[in-house]
Amino acid sequence: MSVDRATVHRIAKLARIAITEEEAAKLEGELSGILDWVAQLDEVDTADVPPMTRVEDVTIRMREDKVTDGDIADDIVANAPEADDHYFVVPKIVE
Amino acid sequence: MQDTLEKNELLIEGETGPWEMIIGMEVHAQVTSNAKLFSGASTAFGGDPNSHVSLVDAAMPGMLPVINEECVAQAIRTGLGLKAEINLYSIFDRKNYFYPDLPQGYQISQYKQPIVGEGEVIVDLLDGSRVVVGIERLHLEQDAGKSLHDQHPKKSFVDLNRSGVALMEIVSKPDLRSSEQAKAYVSKLRTILRYLGTCDGNMEEGSLRADVNVSVRRPGDPLGTRCEIKNVNSIRFIGQAIEYEARRQIEILEEGGEIHQETRLFDAKTGETRSMRSKEEAHDYRYFPDPDLLPLELTQGWVDSLAADLCELPDEKRERFIAEFGLSPYDASVLVAEKERADYFEAVAEGRDGKLAVNWVNNELFGRLNKESLGIAESPVSADQLGKLIDLIKDGTISGKIAKDVFDIVWSEGGEPADIVEARGLRQVTDTGAIEAAVDEVIAANPDKVEQAKAKPQMIGWFVGQVMKASGGKANPQAVNALLKSKLGVE
Numbered sequence: 001m002s003v004d005r006a007t008v009h010r011i012a013k014l015a016r017i018a019i020t021e022e023e024a025a026k027l028e029g030e031l032s033g034i035l036d037w038v039a040q041l042d043e044v045d046t047a048d049v050p051p052m053t054r055v056e057d058v059t060i061r062m063r064e065d066k067v068t069d070g071d072i073a074d075d076i077v078a079n080a081p082e083a084d085d086h087y088f089v090v091p092k093i094v095e
Numbered sequence: 096m097q098d099t100l101e102k103n104e105l106l107i108e109g110e111t112g113p114w115e116m117i118i119g120m121e122v123h124a125q126v127t128s129n130a131k132l133f134s135g136a137s138t139a140f141g142g143d144p145n146s147h148v149s150l151v152d153a154a155m156p157g158m159l160p161v162i163n164e165e166c167v168a169q170a171i172r173t174g175l176g177l178k179a180e181i182n183l184y185s186i187f188d189r190k191n192y193f194y195p196d197l198p199q200g201y202q203i204s205q206y207k208q209p210i211v212g213e214g215e216v217i218v219d220l221l222d223g224s225r226v227v228v229g230i231e232r233l234h235l236e237q238d239a240g241k242s243l244h245d246q247h248p249k250k251s252f253v254d255l256n257r258s259g260v261a262l263m264e265i266v267s268k269p270d271l272r273s274s275e276q277a278k279a280y281v282s283k284l285r286t287i288l289r290y291l292g293t294c295d296g297n298m299e300e301g302s303l304r305a306d307v308n309v310s311v312r313r314p315g316d317p318l319g320t321r322c323e324i325k326n327v328n329s330i331r332f333i334g335q336a337i338e339y340e341a342r343r344q345i346e347i348l349e350e351g352g353e354i355h356q357e358t359r360l361f362d363a364k365t366g367e368t369r370s371m372r373s374k375e376e377a378h379d380y381r382y383f384p385d386p387d388l389l390p391l392e393l394t395q396g397w398v399d400s401l402a403a404d405l406c407e408l409p410d411e412k413r414e415r416f417i418a419e420f421g422l423s424p425y426d427a428s429v430l431v432a433e434k435e436r437a438d439y440f441e442a443v444a445e446g447r448d449g450k451l452a453v454n455w456v457n458n459e460l461f462g463r464l465n466k467e468s469l470g471i472a473e474s475p476v477s478a479d480q481l482g483k484l485i486d487l488i489k490d491g492t493i494s495g496k497i498a499k500d501v502f503d504i505v506w507s508e509g510g511e512p513a514d515i516v517e518a519r520g521l522r523q524v525t526d527t528g529a530i531e532a533a534v535d536e537v538i539a540a541n542p543d544k545v546e547q548a549k550a551k552p553q554m555i556g557w558f559v560g561q562v563m564k565a566s567g568g569k570a571n572p573q574a575v576n577a578l579l580k581s582k583l584g585v586e
Contacts, residue, residue: 014379016193053390060389065128065165068135069149076145076153076255086144087252090195093242 002039003031105273106314109345114311116341117318118277119269122284123262124294125238125302126169132237132261133160133203140300144254152259154198159387166261167391169293170210170235171401173263176291176408177230179214181398185234187388190380195253196240204264206382209234210391216267216287217410218279219428228280229268238262263294269308269318274337278330281305282432286409290434304328309340311348319344320354324368327361336361340368412437420449429457435471436461442478443485451485459502475506484512496568497521524570527578530562533570534578537561545583552585 008027012019019027077083082090106113128138134151151158174181186208189201211233218226240255265284271277285303288294296303305328310321322344324336339361344354359368407415409431416427416437430453431437439460444452460481464474484501487493493501493516504515516522524530537558538545548554555576562575 010379014191014381053384058389059392061161062164062167063130063135063161065130065163066135067130067137069130069151070136070147072150073143073145073148075150076148082250084246084252086146087243087246087254088145088195089247089250089252091251092244092247092249093195093251094244 002035003028007031107311107341107345110349113314114341114345114348115314116272116274116337117269117310117312117321118271118273118337119308119321120267120271120277120280121306121308122265122267122281123238123304123306124173124265124284124288124296126166126235126261126263127292127294128163128165128169128261130163131259132163132166132235134259136259138260142256144252145256147256148258152198152255154200160203160385162388162391163261166235167210167393168397168401169261169291170233170263171393171398172291172405173265173288173293174211174214174233175398175402175405176287176293177211177214177216177233177265179230179233180212181393182208182210182212183393183395183398184208185210185391187235187385187391188382189385190236190382192378192380194239195251196242196255196258198240198255198258202237202239203385203388204236204382205234210393216280216283218276218283220275220279223425226270226272226276226279228270228276231266231268233263233265236262236264269310274334274341277307277337278334281330281333283409286432286434290406290409292406298329301328305333307333307336307340309337309344310354311341311344319348320356322354322357322359322368324359324361325371332361332363335366336368339366343368409434409437416440416449420444420453422449422453426453426457429461433471439471439474439478443482445482447482447485448489451489452482455481455485455502459499463506475509476502480505480512487512487516491523491571492516493521493523494568494572497523521569524566527574530566530570530574531578533562533565534558534575534582537565538582548583548585555579555583555585558583 005024005028008024008031009019011031012024012027073086077086077088080088082088106115108114125138126132130136131138131149131152134149136149136152137147139147145153149158151160171181185205187203188206190204190206191201193200209232213232214230216228216230218228220226238257238260240253240258243252243254246252267280271280281303285294285296285298288303289296294302298304304326307324307327308321309324310319312319322340324340327333327336340359347354358371360371361368413424413427413431416422416430417424422430429436430440436456440452440456443456460474460476464471481502484498484505487501488495488498492513497516501512501515501521504510504519505512541558541561544554544557548558558579559572559575562579563570563572
């Protein structure tokens with residue numbers, strides 16, 4: 001088992017996903033299985049191999065510095081559970 | 096760089112002995128651009144809620160980031176201005192955390208491979224000394240939205256207008272040793288950014304914010320545990336936050352306690368810092384390369400062409416002013432702190448006496464502008480008018496004293512200095528006949544003083560004063576002095 005129970009709970013907390021102890025037990029096995037499977041790649045010596053960042057020979061595309069978007073506040077908040085005067089409204093966040 | 100302090104005056108005396116402050120800064124500078132880092136929405140300050148937001152900035156499903164070339168160019172220019180290495184290959188990563196003003200659930204940032212590497216900033220201090228502050232790195236990242244907490248008792252309001260605006264995070268090495276140095280560092284960084292035109296440096300609008308890392312140690316000891324004070328948004332507050340935080344840490348350590356690494360907030364009302372997040376809840380950002388973005392690959396040719404177009408930087412301008420116009424390092428530093436001031440001075444000094452020009456610009460003009468809270472752009476006296484006024488002093492048309500009166504008239508009423516001098520009869524009297532008459536008159540009226548002067552040559556000063564007064568300040572002081580000496584027979 002490469003993932004223990006505490007790690008499962010920590011990952012769930014970081015992802016803001018509530019899980020029960022039963023689910024945690026199941027995930028412990030599943031996550032470990034996935035990581036163990038991926039860990040097979042460690043058998044390959046990649047010391048001198050640069051990371052592969054693309055499949056095709058393309059470079060990053062850049063945009064001109066022009067304002068081409070915006071002024072769609074109605075659309076932006078259309079799916080918000082709660083909005084007021086085009087603001088998203090969320091439960092109070094206290095620092 | 097400063098490993099340990101040589102200057103004892105920077106140490107803080109505690110109850111149990113001296114302490115040394117170690118300060119490092121992370122400055123977030125908003126990139127000057129029209130559109131955001133990865134979308135075509137406007138970066139303009141203000142705007143109605145969520146009006147400068149594209150579907151990319153709101154993180155709607157399926158939206159993909161496309162990088163703004165100008166934002167990359169601005170980061171390169173800034174790197175060049177910081178004498179830093181430009182990395183031709185850099186990577187965008189996702190920094191994951193949850194917050195309502197971060198719709199993606201992650202910030203696109205640069206982690207292990209930033210666009211700019213190590214550089215330096217030369218900081219001039221008030222006492223004339225200089226500190227070289229190392230730059231660790233500069234990377235590009237997205238700004239988050241803004242949360243308003245005062246609109247509703249149980250709700251927070253979120254505006255994403257800033258979401259996705261390009262920021263440069265500029266990280267210094269822990270090379271600063273006092274709040275004074277930290278303030279001077281941010282001022283200098285701001286000056287450089289404004290010269291380059293890569294950030295407007297407007298701290299009121301949040302274009303420049305600093306996270307300040309403070310720790311204390313006994314001189315010579317290894318580094319202590321640091322606390323990070325988040326989002327301090329004025330240079331004065333940076334100084335206050337550091338002073339408070341260093342003393343807080345010293346107090347804890349002297350009472351036998353220990354410092355816990357944490358994030359703190361500065362409260363401008365009380366001048367104190369308070370805990371924001373404890374170490375137990377320290378964020379685990381789970382950085383990984385953003386699969387939506389290819390590596391940022393630059394050509395050396397592009398970097399070279401940006402370097403070729405770079406403006407003269409404050410340090411270079413300062414050196415040139417000293418060499419070209421014979422200015423003192425102090426005067427030159429005052430001028431170059433703001434590009435507009437340096438440009439104004441240069442227009443005045445061009446083809447004239449540099450020292451006379453700097454006295455008028457730094458003392459008379461800046462003094463008056465400060466007094467009336469005006470910026471250089473609002474100066475009622477143009478560089479051309481001030482230059483012509485200086486010409487009148489230089490060619491002997493008016494004395495320096497009368498020039499101040501003319502300056503006042505130009506300031507409040509406008510007009511050409513030469514016309515003002517003619518119209519008001521302020522021309523300096525160099526006609527020896529007229530001066531001689533005035534000298535004779537004063538001598539004739541004060542026989543007792545004449546006797547005294549023969550025994551006490553310093554008395555001549557009194558006579559000069561009287562003659563100047565009689566001439567309304569317009570007599571040439573050298574001519575008056577010479578005439579008096581010969582007539583009174585003193586040396």
